[in-house]
Amino acid sequence: MGLVVYFAVFIAILFTVRGGALRSVYFGDVFWSADAWRSLLKGFRINIEVFLWSEAIVLVWALIVALVRLLPNRACAPIRLVATAYCDLFRAVPAVLVILIINFGFQRARLPILERFTPKQYAILALVLVYGAYVAEVYRSGIESIHASQGAAARSLGLSYGQTLRYVIVPQAVRRVIPPLLNDFIGLQKDTALIFSIGVLEVLSRARFINNSRATFTGYTMAALLFVLITIPMTRFVERLQRRDQARMRAG
Amino acid sequence: MAYLEVEGVHKRFGTNEVLRGVDLDVDTHQVVCLIGASGSGKSTLLRCVNALEDIQGGEIRLGGERVSGRGIDVNALRKDVGIVFQSFNLFPHMTVLRNVTLGPTKVLGRPAVMVEDRAMQLLCRIGLEEKAQEYPDRLSGGQQQRVAIVRALAMEPQLLLLDEITSALDPELVAEVLNIVRQLAEEGMTMVIATHEMGFAREVATKVCFLHEGVVHEEASPAELFGDPQRDRTRAFLRSITEAGRL
Numbered sequence: 001m002g003l004v005v006y007f008a009v010f011i012a013i014l015f016t017v018r019g020g021a022l023r024s025v026y027f028g029d030v031f032w033s034a035d036a037w038r039s040l041l042k043g044f045r046i047n048i049e050v051f052l053w054s055e056a057i058v059l060v061w062a063l064i065v066a067l068v069r070l071l072p073n074r075a076c077a078p079i080r081l082v083a084t085a086y087c088d089l090f091r092a093v094p095a096v097l098v099i100l101i102i103n104f105g106f107q108r109a110r111l112p113i114l115e116r117f118t119p120k121q122y123a124i125l126a127l128v129l130v131y132g133a134y135v136a137e138v139y140r141s142g143i144e145s146i147h148a149s150q151g152a153a154a155r156s157l158g159l160s161y162g163q164t165l166r167y168v169i170v171p172q173a174v175r176r177v178i179p180p181l182l183n184d185f186i187g188l189q190k191d192t193a194l195i196f197s198i199g200v201l202e203v204l205s206r207a208r209f210i211n212n213s214r215a216t217f218t219g220y221t222m223a224a225l226l227f228v229l230i231t232i233p234m235t236r237f238v239e240r241l242q243r244r245d246q247a248r249m250r251a252g
Numbered sequence: 253m254a255y256l257e258v259e260g261v262h263k264r265f266g267t268n269e270v271l272r273g274v275d276l277d278v279d280t281h282q283v284v285c286l287i288g289a290s291g292s293g294k295s296t297l298l299r300c301v302n303a304l305e306d307i308q309g310g311e312i313r314l315g316g317e318r319v320s321g322r323g324i325d326v327n328a329l330r331k332d333v334g335i336v337f338q339s340f341n342l343f344p345h346m347t348v349l350r351n352v353t354l355g356p357t358k359v360l361g362r363p364a365v366m367v368e369d370r371a372m373q374l375l376c377r378i379g380l381e382e383k384a385q386e387y388p389d390r391l392s393g394g395q396q397q398r399v400a401i402v403r404a405l406a407m408e409p410q411l412l413l414l415d416e417i418t419s420a421l422d423p424e425l426v427a428e429v430l431n432i433v434r435q436l437a438e439e440g441m442t443m444v445i446a447t448h449e450m451g452f453a454r455e456v457a458t459k460v461c462f463l464h465e466g467v468v469h470e471e472a473s474p475a476e477l478f479g480d481p482q483r484d485r486t487r488a489f490l491r492s493i494t495e496a497g498r499l
Contacts, residue, residue: 149337149339149341150341150343152299152304152337152341153337153341153342153343154343154354155304155326155330156302156304156330156334156335156404157330157334157354157355157359157403157404157407158327158328158330158331158355158359158360158407159327159354159355159358159359160327163358163359167343167354167358168343171345172343172344172345175345248387249344249345249387249389250387250389250390
């Protein structure tokens with residue numbers, strides 16, 4: 001329902017501003033071309049594939065980084081420092097730069113195993129590294145927000161540090177960080193478009209191709225629409241899951 | 253030899269010295285009540301016994317074995333010593349039953365079926381068997397605290413520490429929690445109870461210790477300590493409690 005409203009507003013703007021000048025630029029005839037859509041969808045499948053792989057790996061990788069950053073022991077200071085430096089570094093460098101650096105650098109450097117990666121796999125690696133740094137910070141803040149008394153209660157039962165994290169702290173922390181986590185995943189979903197920069201034929205490169213061959217910008221509109229169509233339902237879906245989980249635990 | 257021996261224990265938080273050489277002996281089947289003003293170190297002492305806080309001086313022994321300081325297995329210690337907290341600290345993302353079974357299954361490695369049977373028995377005992385599949389937030393404070401007691405009991409501890417377990421409860425919910433503690437005392441559970449409920453302490457305690465400025469200032473049987481306190485500080489404390497209508 002919400003989607004229809006968004007779309008109506010979008011169309012209304014296109015047709016009214018400057019007597020429809022925008023319409024011809026962003027909403028040309030190619031919008032109704034089935035071939036164009038087919039081509040874009042073929043590219044968009046790659047975006048989704050890259051997104052799903054990256055997201056799955058990020059969820060695990062970022063948790064590991066967060067847990068390393070929170071290791072309590074003084075002896076763990078060096079490895080903690082490495083994790084902190086990783087987060088700082090990869091949040092500072094623009095994602096598109098990381099993608100370029102890893103793709104072209106790792107190919108050229110002939111690294112063992114890594115040199116045999118396809119550009120798509122380099123892209124997944126780069127996005128995992130960038131978003132892993134963000135998501136690790138989200139996890140970390142979630143874990144730190146669980147009151148120490150929960151840890152004390154778990155430890156007092158005889159649970160080890162690891163068991164306390166696994167059964168008591170992390171499950172509560174993850175529930176608490178779902179909204180910011182969702183934010184990062186929408187960001188990740190959108191940033192899959194950056195991999196056009198290393199020559200992967202995903203949706204943005206195909207949109208540019210459409211634009212160039214038809215002298216229009218409608219390809220961009222169409223690509224944008226695909227991102228909207230997938231992101232908004234995903235958001236609602238996660239929100240519903242979260243509400244159901246909360247309703248289960250709250251007083252009724 | 254006492255089951256729990258606390259000897260000259262010092263605990264500092266930064267520059268704030270909360271425990272300044274506490275001595276305390278607790279025999280098996282004894283119920284020891286710790287009384288004293290807020291900040292006198294009652295809770296801190298209990299947390300030190302359970303190794304939730306490390307100590308800076310002195311020694312704690314359980315059944316003759318040192319359980320404080322370096323090189324001890326805190327998880328092994330905690331299998332024998334249960335603690336119930338003022339704020340319940342149930343795990344909000346787990347059902348009541350899971351709260352109770354987590355320790356026995358994960359720490360003692362017992363089969364889930366057996367543990368659940370036992371947990372249900374314990375929940376029956378406190379009249380909460382119908383709440384087994386509920387989440388803690390759906391329970392009243394008194395119910396939550398009773399579950400917290402059962403969670404500790406499910407580990408079959410040798411010693412139970414109760415840290416002001418009725419202080420966060422509405423007055424009308426205090427009795428249901430104290431009744432369970434009373435039953436445990438009758439069954440011979442060894443307990444150390446930090447409390448502001450003087451009437452209760454007088455009734456169930458085999459020994460009452462008055463903590464003041466980080467030491468056990470006076471200890472005696474409840475009849476003696478409440479009836480004929482020997483030291484000025486103790487008298488002053490009991491007088492203020494009486495004036496507040498809490499004794």
